[in-house]
Amino acid sequence: MILHNIQLENYRNYPKARAEFDPGVNLLVGDNAQGKTNLLEAIAYLGSGKAFRTQKTGELVHFGADFAQIQGKVFSQERQQDLRWVLFSGSRPRQIYRNGVKKKTAGEIAGVLQTVLFCPEDLTVLKGGAAGRRRLADGAICQLRPNYDGALTEYNRILEQKNRILKDRYDTPALLEILPEYNARLCKIGALLISYRARFFEGLAREAERYHRQFSGGKEEFSLEYHTVSTVKDPFAPVVVLEEALKDHLQSHYQAEIESCSCLTGPHKDDFEVSLNGLPIKAYGSQGQVRTATISLKLAQKALMETVSGESPLLLLDDVLSELDPARQDFVLNQITGGQVFITCCEPGRFTKLGKTIEIQQGSIIENGKWRMEN
Ligand code: ATP
Ligand code: MG
16 A cells, blocks of 8 residues: 555644655654654554544644644555545544545544554563553554454453442442353453464564564574463464363452452453563563564564555654664665655664655655665
């Protein structure tokens, strides 16, 4: 898929702007706080209706304006398509249009413009808490498998209700009678989640291993291990087998959950661990290794999406090259040639590839056309 152009109106710090993009590499160059990340955010929002830095639509609207607009021309699914979002600063619901026709939900434009983002916040994922890793994995699986999105939402909904039952049980002891029913539903949907995750992590590990090996010049062996509930011996087992394993696990924690008034166990605690040459990155990884392994994971995610949909998602790289040694920088630049790429940078002189440079200054876009490095 290719994003040909984008038009912004009152989006973040862009009062009005338009950019034409190269089908290959687009360098977004500018000093700090000029609007580079805002432009990447707008591109991702155009396809997904999700802003990676905020949940509040109002923050996307230019200070003092009533509404914002993002519009773009996309080539995907073998045809030209036009996407347009109108966002309001107040409580009025946002509007989505595809080829001029109003749509009800972001789900109706799923698959038109898919993106894989790498941003500096991703660098905390491998070293940080399990919740960040689950978010990364869940986000990727939701894009790959629309049914997973529904199952995950349902699981979280039931989990929230179960939590409420456990919290309210002192005031209303009768609530405990319905607990087994909630547990049964959690096991059923939880088994489905584990099954999806096992397959996703298997594919992700295979691709990321390949990228990381090249990235490190064959010096580092990347491995990824999926951790789920301890009674699940084989996450690839049939869903009914997984469901039974989850039931056993919940049963053994039944009393503890009641005593602690919280949901202790289940796939909502799943995690994955990345190791380099057998050493867990969480404990031993250097900054550069964490960066390299995270980029490998993102490139792997992109490769999986290509396999499933047959199209290359857009790669959005925010501040990806800093702190990498020259060999690793070159590797990233060589790997990003497949598909359309947007890469932000404060120092254009570091790039050694052909591409289009788009200069960004205080919320306006200055296009320099084809740009060549003279070295
Ligand atoms: P850096 O190189 O530091 O990452 P950047 O070019 O990526 O900088 P952005 O994150 O895109 O910068 O932000 C540019 C500016 O946009 C910020 O200074 C911020 O204050 C401003 N901004 C964010 N939201 C709005 C808004 N709703 N209205 C107006 N300006 C905004
Ligand atoms: Mg930025």
